[in-house]
Amino acid sequence: SPALLANYLYEGVKGFNSLYQNLPILAETDTPLRLFRIQLCDAVAQRIEHALSLLGIDAPQRM
Numbered sequence: 001s002p003a004l005l006a007n008y009l010y011e012g013v014k015g016f017n018s019l020y021q022n023l024p025i026l027a028e029t030d031t032p033l034r035l036f037r038i039q040l041c042d043a044v045a046q047r048i049e050h051a052l053s054l055l056g057i058d059a060p061q062r063m
Contacts (some may be wrong), residue, residue, distance in 0.1 A: 001057055009051040016044050 028034035
């Protein structure tokens, strides 16, 4: 159901936002950890875009 997908998306984005606010991404000095966090951000962005597309919503290219 669209409502379930929208709720799943909302909860996931809310959790990721909390992580993003509390962990340094680009300022991380440990290179492997920084690269992992960048890849995590990319993977989350892809999941958000896919979920929005299933809901018939165009995702902005940049926020």
